[in-house]
Amino acid sequence: MEAFSYYNPTNLVFGKGTVSRLGTLTQAYGKTILLVYGSGSIKRTGLYDEVISQLQSIDATIVELAGIEPNPRLTSVRRGIELCRSEHVEFILAVGGGSVLDAAKAIAAGARYDGDVWDFMVQKATIQDALPMGSILTLSATGSEMNGNAVISDWETKQKRAFGSKHTFPRFSILDPALTFSVPRDQTVNGIVDIMSHVFEQYFTLTTNAPLQERLCESILLTVIENAEKALEYPHDFEARSNLMLCGTLALNGGLISVGTLDDWASHGIEHEISAIYDIPHGAGLSIVFPNWMKYVYRERLDRFTQYAERVWGIERGSKSDEELALAGISATRAFFTRIGAPATLSFYDIGEENLDVMARSAVLFGPIGNFKKLNQQDVREILTLSL
16 A cells, blocks of 8 residues: 545535535625536426525525536536626536536636636646535536546547646535436436446556455445446435445545555546547446456456456356456446446447547547556557447
8 A cells, every 4th residue: 555645625415405504505605606507407306496595595696607518518617717707706506417516616726717727627737726616416426526526528629638626626515315316317327337437447456455445445336236226227216326326426535445546547538538529428438448448458467357356246266267257357347337228339329430549649648548557549549449
C-alpha cells in the first residue's frame, strides 16, 4: 500500500423525504441561486415544484438553467457561467443525474475564472476557486454527488474531457432513493454498469498488500449484483434502490475504496472518445468497452483476475488453470451486463471502423493511458476493434 491523503467535505443527506431539508441546507450560502437541471423530468415527477417551494421558503432569487444534456455540453456550461456573472449568483443547485451535476461543477469553476472554462479540461489551467454548489440526485450512477470530478463534451470539436478539483465537491448532496423510482429502465441499466465500472477502475491495480481496499471494492460489486435485477424488475423497491444509490456514491467519492493504490481509468478514457463522437450513453459505452479491456490486459496480473472470478462471481477453481479462471470471470461480467440489457458491441449503435484511428489517437493525446497496463494508440485501437 502507498502513502495517501484522503479528503471529502460533502455533507451527504440520505433517506426518504430528505428534499424537505433543502431550504435549511441552502440558506448558509446565499440567496441568489442558479438552479441547473436536465430535460424536464423533474417537472413531470413533481420534484421541481418541491425544490422551488423549498427555495422560496428562504426567500431565494432563483435563476434557472434547464436542458443540460446527457453528455453535458460545453455550450451549456458557458451559458451557465454567463448567468452566474450577469445575475450575481451566489450558489448553484444541481437537480438531476451525474451529467447535471458535472455541468454545475464546471459552471461553478468557470464562474470564478477569468479565462475559458475549457482550459480546465485540456490542462491549460487548474481550478483555484469555485462557487459553492449542492445537489439533489435523481439517478444512481456516477458518484458525482460526492466527488470533485466532472466530464464535459465540446460537441464542435468532438472532444470529451474531465477535470477534478477539491474546489468542486458539492457542499451537500441530497439522496432520496425514491427519486430514482421513475428512472427509465435503460438509464437504470446504464447506471448499474457505470457504478461497477468505477469500481473496476480502482480494483484492477498493480498495487499489492491492500486487502481492505480490495474487499471494499468487492463488497460494492456484490451489492450491486445482488440488487440490480431487483431494482429492474420492481422499480419501486425502496431497499434495492437505496442499496444501488449508496453503492454509486461510495464507488467514486474521492478515492475511499482505492486509497493507497494506483487506479487505472483507461476504459473511461476510451469510452469518452466513443461518446464524444457518437453521443452514446456513458454507461452503455462502458458496458461495451470494459470486458474487452479485461480481455486485453488480464495477463498483466492474473492473480487479480482469478481473485475477481472467485470472490465476486463465486466461480470455483476446480481443475481450471489461472488463465481459465480469469477468463471465466471476464465472461461472467459480460453475461451479467447482457442479462440486465446492456449492449455488448459498438455495432449496437451502428458504429463501425470509420473513426477507430481518430478515437485511438485522441485517447492518448496527453500520453499513454491507464496504469494496470499502459496503453498506447495501437493498444487503444485494438480494444476498440475488439469492441466492434
